[in-house]
Amino acid sequence: MPMIVAESSALHLSTEDARAVDEVANRLAVSAGSEVDAPEWVAAARAAWDDLPATLRRPVREFRRNSGLSGSMLIRGLPVDPAELPATPSLLGSVQRFATGPAAILLMLATGLGDPLAYRSEKSGALVQDVVPVPGKEDFQGNAGSVTLAFHVENAFHPYRPDYVALLCLRSDHDRAADLRVACVRKLLRLLSSASRQALRRTEFSTAPPPSFGEFGSETSVHPVISCDGEDPDLVVDLEATNPLTREARDALRELRDLFDRTAQAIRLAPGDLAVVDNRVAVHGRTSFRPIASPPARRWVRSRRLGRAVPIMARLGQSQTSDHAGRGLRRVAVRQ
Numbered sequence: 001m002p003m004i005v006a007e008s009s010a011l012h013l014s015t016e017d018a019r020a021v022d023e024v025a026n027r028l029a030v031s032a033g034s035e036v037d038a039p040e041w042v043a044a045a046r047a048a049w050d051d052l053p054a055t056l057r058r059p060v061r062e063f064r065r066n067s068g069l070s071g072s073m074l075i076r077g078l079p080v081d082p083a084e085l086p087a088t089p090s091l092l093g094s095v096q097r098f099a100t101g102p103a104a105i106l107l108m109l110a111t112g113l114g115d116p117l118a119y120r121s122e123k124s125g126a127l128v129q130d131v132v133p134v135p136g137k138e139d140f141q142g143n144a145g146s147v148t149l150a151f152h153v154e155n156a157f158h159p160y161r162p163d164y165v166a167l168l169c170l171r172s173d174h175d176r177a178a179d180l181r182v183a184c185v186r187k188l189l190r191l192l193s194s195a196s197r198q199a200l201r202r203t204e205f206s207t208a209p210p211p212s213f214g215e216f217g218s219e220t221s222v223h224p225v226i227s228c229d230g231e232d233p234d235l236v237v238d239l240e241a242t243n244p245l246t247r248e249a250r251d252a253l254r255e256l257r258d259l260f261d262r263t264a265q266a267i268r269l270a271p272g273d274l275a276v277v278d279n280r281v282a283v284h285g286r287t288s289f290r291p292i293a294s295p296p297a298r299r300w301v302r303s304r305r306l307g308r309a310v311p312i313m314a315r316l317g318q319s320q321t322s323d324h325a326g327r328g329l330r331r332v333a334v335r336q
């Protein structure tokens, strides 16, 4: 049984370490070619990971082995300067296909945690994706919206959902009011009533794909919300997309929703902050924020996602990896 450690606090990079990360990232961005989706680029990022300071690599490696009670980690002080960035993109489905320093940081981290993947059927399989507010999509439940984003496991509908989600903040929202929220099943399991614990373990739920998959997604077969290890279970739920199929399942999902709200950790991301969520045990969401009218300084978070029927991992010829906790293949979705 995996050991659960105390909730970890944020890792603050020193100025010296941030400078070292910046040098490695820029070297990678210049030397590895221009297209971050290319297999050679990912291979170069994996090699460059070894050149990063041990003060960064060590806690990431520990998190990979055991993500703790919070199921998340936060790294602050990465070299991101909003003043050097172009205007925040404002188009639906914005992705990053060309080499930049922040894209290099995300890719290096992804290779340190596992294998970065993307879905062919989502945004053409782009590895690095933008999370930006899009005019006219304010009420949208997804990357383009600015209303409260419901708690969800990333790609909960998918059999090959990511093991981790990584979010790198490039630019805060105008009011600095948007919080990433993370709730972990390890914290709330004992707070659930016995009836709800049992109901959540039954295969009485189905989950629809997010709109970003368009016509390519299909509803899951029925599944439990809580599964595997009795003391340290996995969690699969999307409060906007998971449908309870019985009255007991509906009541349990309602109790779970309340516990997400009561136990969630709020993280206000600033430029240079990187949050990693263990997608096996934690859900994430976001509080609402006010998107300003002019695009240059809108909130900008960048991410990375996984492969679907033909995983990018296979396309790139990468080998599978396993971790010490026996959780098997590790897949990383990354957002910037």
Ligand SMILES: [Fe+2]
Residues within 6 Å of the ligand: 152, 153, 154, 284
């Ligand atoms: Fe998400």
